[in-house]
Amino acid sequence: MMKKLFKCTVCNFIWEGENPPAVCPKCGQPHEKFAELTSENADKVYKSERTNDIHAEIITLIDRIIALSREGIELDLDPACVSGFKQAISEGYIIKQRAKAEIENHIGKGKW
Ligand SMILES: [Zn+2]
Known part of the structure; x- marks a missing residue:
């Protein structure tokens, strides 16, 4: 059962409750x-809440992958590893930017 949502018209803070x-x-x-x-707008907020959390968690995980890859590059065991870590960084960057773009699109449509 959906509760009522109220939005601050000054700062956009969303409050859930009866009042x-x-x-x-x-x-x-x-x-x-x-x-x-x-x-209709409250429904958008509820449906998008978990999705936006998933995108945010993916961004956090990618940051971890990027940090690990940098450490691997630093260790420089062999060229294949270094190349794989560099690839992980660039692929991670794409995943991260895609997740950020989705969050931005959702916010623009009131889905947050
Ligand atoms: Zn406010």
């Missing part, structure tokens, strides 16, 4: 500055 908070936890504006999201 808006007394003051915005982010910018401190009073509850009058909150507007209830339409059920």
Whole structure:
């Protein structure tokens, strides 16, 4: 069952509950500055929440892959390894940028 969502019209903070908070936890504006999201927009927020979390986790994992690959390049055991680590960095970068672009697109469509 979906709860109501309210959005601060000053800073875009989203609050879940029966009523808006007394003051915005982010910018401190009073509850009058909150507007209830339409059920269509609330639905977008709920459906996108897990997806955006997955993208964020992928970005974190890729950062780890990039750090490990840099360490492997530093160790320089043999050319095949170094080449593989360099490839992992460039492929990781593509995956990371794709995930960031998706998050940005979602935010632009109110899916966050
Ligand atoms: Zn606010």
